[in-house]
Amino acid sequence: MISKATIDTVFETARVEEVIGDFVNLKRAGSNFKGLSPFSEERSPSFMVSPAKGIWKDFSSGKGGNSIAFLMEHEKFTYPEAIRYLAKKYNIEIEETEQTDEEKANTDIRESMYLVSEFAKTYFHTTLLNSEEGKAIGYSYFKERGFTNETITKFSLGYSPEAWDAFTKEALGKGYKLEFLESTGLTIPRDDRPFDRFKGRVMFPIQSMSGRVLGFGGRILTNDKKAAKYLNSPESDIYHKSKVLYGIFQAKQSIAKLNNCYLVEGYTDVIQFNQSGIENVVASSGTALTPDQIRLINRLTKNVTVLFDGDAAGLRASIRGIDLILEEGMNVKVCSFPDGEDPDSFAKKSSYEDLVAYLENNAKDFIQFKASLLMNEAKNDPIRKADLIRDMVVSISKIPDRIQREIYIQECSRIMDISEQVLQSTLAQIVQKETIEVGKKLKQNDSAGQQVFEVVKNENILGIEKVDILYRLERKIIEILLLYGNKEEEFEDTYLKTNEDGEIETFTEKKIYKVFQRIYLSLQEDEVELANPLFRDIFKDLIAFYNEQENFSLEQYLMRLQTDFAQEVTDILMEDERVVLHDWQGQNIFPKSKTETIAQNVSETILTMRWYLVGRIIEELKNSILSESNSDNTESMAMIMDYNMLVHSFSKKLGRVMSRYY
Incomplete structure (x- = not known):
């Protein structure tokens, strides 16, 4: 149990804007800071942080509190986990008191899963560096990829032994329960003998934005055609692959500082870029890009540069994710590498200066990229060219900002040599069609919807009257x-x-x-x-x-402050920050x-x-x-x-x- 003295020191040392700044891109607004809500979808900032009061308030979701409350809400930490996280961040030594049996019994299930995952990360990393098998197979593989010892340590790369239950036996011997080894997916249950999911693989820990280990990716090194080349942890209470970006923990500060994020596909792409000196890079880990992953980036920056392999087929498949990024109101650039190259191989053979220069010179606006990629296929075929233009207008329709849409229509008109009027007409048709589709979905529950509407309407009338x-x-x-x-x-x-x-x-x-x-x-x-x-x-x-x-x-x-008081007290204290949020003084209104x-x-x-x-x-x-x-x-x-x-x-x-x- 963490001592009161340690807790007091953590509270006195932690600065709310620094803690939240690791997760949300904050911009100064008078004496406060504001940013996009990390708890809801929005394009205009409604998230306020008050350093003077030491609290934050998210006006879009109604959540609020101090640094600890943010970590518990955003990262789903328990109270002790939040204290430990801040103690580590501010290099505060933790004083422990002996836990009672009751306290031990009340340890949260999710916390137990995190503890097991953290143990696994340490075990795999130690095995890679210290065991004969780990050094001969895993360490040699990472060295062949060109990774330095510093890089291997930074990403906690590891190795899982070839033996069927090497990790499971070690974990059980250290007192970790089999139920948590199985619920995290590290161990596969079997009546006679549970065995390791990742046996004989090099290991890539997948971490949250705060650094907690959520799951693992494992790459097999043998030529076993029956086994998958890459294997990820299964979905669990702590790991949801659609909501995670590999490398976000290492990249978050660089992304916020440089106001740009490079998006790649694989683990080694991220690691090689980091080693080359470019740290603001994350990966979707081979899965199709999801809105939740995009929103993770959106908290840190509005600018994304998507990096693609030189393979044309892969390019066409990957550009589908661009529309999702545009829907979030973000700015998208695209950069592809020469044929046969990927971010990993290109970064490995390039100096930092050459890599930066290549990215700057070859990053194109998504309209230019789509046009250059697909025009070769259309060539002199008018039908295919028309389909390409319509595809580009569909992408433009995803942009929520009308001024940006107008600019992209002009750019598309110039590139494709077609009148703006035709493009505007096509855009209007697409938007109208989407509106009709939304209307149809609403009508499916028409009767229920009317009842809900009536209830809400009556409640509002009562609220106005009294x-x-x-x-x-x-x-x-x-x-x-x-x-x-x-x-x-x-x-x-x-x-x-x-x-x-x-x-x-x-x-x-x-x-x-x-x-x-x-x-x-x-x-x-x-x-x-x-x-x-x-x-x-x-x-x-x-x-x-x-x-x-x-x-x-x-x-x-x-x-x-007692937990049951915290929400109301925060709401009251941050009420005045609405003035800052809406910039009344900028509109010549002075409260x-x-x-x-x-x-x-x-x-x-x-x-x-x-x-x-x-x-x-x-x-x-x-x-x-x-x-x-x-x-x-x-x-x-x-x-x-x-x-x-x-x-x-x-x-x-x-x-x-x-x-x-x-």
């Missing part, structure tokens, strides 16, 4: 406590006093309070407890924390700073809550009179008059005309 004023006021109180609770402000207190003539007069006196004290005393004076259970618990927790800490630190409070009128903000909120609560009492008294029309309601009428006088005083203090809040 706003939960008390919820808003209580939320406002929590916001003020979080942002300004420890600030000292001057407040006006109003007292009743009898003068020399025996008349009752009101007089005011100015006093200095801390904001949290003023709010607490005001609610105590009125014997008011927050109605919303979550706000009530957060209120009590905040007041207790303020009383315990002489110098309140928002970062310290967020560090110890007033809350720090200018903290005391006024507190007083208005408390008075408005009093007004609202008194108003409810008045309504209850009126309803009581109506329901008991035959009773003596003199006392109730007098109370209503007294409460109305109180409401009048609230209105006078607030400087508002009396109105209803519900």
Whole structure:
């Protein structure tokens, strides 16, 4: 179990923008940072990071929290895993305390799978470097590919022995359970004797963006025609091949820094490029490119350069993935290598300077690439040329930005020597056809859809008619406590006093309070407890924390924040960041700073809550009179008059005309 001292050090050291910056391409927006949501599909940034508050908020999905919450949400870490990840990132030594049997029993299944996978990575790598078989077969193979020791270590390359159960026996001997060896796909179950899936193969660990081992790719080195040349881990709770890119862990920082990602097909393509000095490269690992893989890149950059082998047949098959990239609103370039070359072989024989120069000089816009690739096939055949042009317009139709579509139509017109008007007409037909197809799918569930629509419509009407004023006021109180609770402000207190003539007069006196004290005393004076259970618990927790800490630190409070409070507190704290996100000041709209009128903000909120609560009492008294029309309601009428006088005083203090809040 990780000690509290280690956890405190991690929280104090970790910077939220640095942690999230490893996964999302962040751009400065005033004192904050913004980027594309890593939790939903979007093309306009709705993800905000506040270094000053140490938190983040994703307005598209509603998620938010601190660095730990991000890692738990994005990487599916457990709390201890997130702490360990940050400790490793910031070179913090972890102090451990002994786990109880109950804690050991509660170890998460997914965490156990990750632990098994990490052990396997270490085992295969050690076997490659230290065993006679590993050095003679695996190490020799990687050396033949031209990989240095540094590269082998960087990618944790390994070797699985030829024996049927060498790895399984070793893992079981180290205390790892067979069920997790099987669920990760490392071991294939068999009643009499479980055996290794990857026996006799060189191993390529497949890691997540944070570096966790998700699965493996294994290449056989013998000429066994019955065995697959490459074998991947099967799908599991931690490995989904359609959502993973090989090399993303090693490439993420370079991709964000250079604002471009090279996309290749194989493991060795990635490794050879890295060794040549080009690190911003990832691979789809031989699978067809998927939207999830593209979105991984989209979090880091909008620019993709797809690298293809020189094989023409392979080129035609591969360009299908370009449309998927365009659909995500990304910029695509394409670069192919000379016939007979692939990224691996070309990088191996080229210096860094020559490789960079080749990529820069041969990377083409996707329109130019498609035209040059397919025009040779069309030659003088008008029908095939027409099909090619239509294929290019289909690709252009995938681009969400209308200005970009217009530019590409112009470019296509120039390259293919055809009028823009014809291309625009074809584009309109394609878009219309897609719209009709979407409409047909919606009509398939027409009756169900109508029911859903009616429900939503009615709920919206109710929402417009009745706003939960008390919820808003209580939320406002929590916001003020979080942002300004420890600030000292001057407040006006109003007292009743009898003068020399025996008349009752009101007089005011100015006093200095801390904001949290003023709010607490005001609610105590009125014997008011927050109605919303979550706000009530957060209120009590905040007041207790303020009383315990002489110098309140928002970062310290967020560090110890209970999980069930975290989402609501983050929502409240990041509400103001919508101003930054939408760039109101850039549109000459300047919201007033809350720090200018903290005391006024507190007083208005408390008075408005009093007004609202008194108003409810008045309504209850009126309803009581109506329901008991035959009773003596003199006392109730007098109370209503007294409460109305109180409401009048609230209105006078607030400087508002009396109105209803519900």
